Amino acid sequence: MIKIVKDKDGLYQFVLKSGNGQVLLKSIPFNSENETDSTIKDIKALKKSNGKFFERRTNTDGRFLVELKNSTGKIVGSSGLYTSEAGMENGILNITNSLE
Template sequence: MIKINKKEGGSFQFMLKSNNGKTLLESITFTSENELDKTLKDIKALKDSNGKFFERRTNTDGKFLVELKNSFGKIIGSSGLYSSEAGMENGILNISNSIDKVTKLDRQ
């Protein structure tokens, strides 16, 4: 499920959630609903790109995270932190599977 939040000032953000409600990926802030909607329409196509839109990163504390980029190379979302590289790879799999199963947008 993708949960969409309207933020103060008229901006928008989405969170990709697993079936059990865990946040897998949190988006950047979008300045308009139109920009958000365009990104959400493209998100399934990004999933089918053999992972080339997932950037694996390590923070300064040695924790792992994933950033999802659009087709122009702009970061559109980031995962939470993982304590291991294997956990991060499993997170990518979960994000991909959740994107593939998205049928509902929850706008709040």
């Protein structure tokens, strides 16, 4: 599930949630709702074309996270932290499924 929210500064962000409502990924802030919608459409198109739009990372504490990229390679969102690589891979699967 994708939800678009507007923050107190008037910036927009999309949030990807699992079926049970758990936040899987938050986007970077966007200046307009139109820019946010355009980015979501871009990412959905990448998913359909099996594009590589995830970057797997490890933070300084050794925990894992996923960064979501658009078609130009710009990072547009980040997941929460995972304690294992398997958990991260499961998170990627859940993020991918939430893009439908």
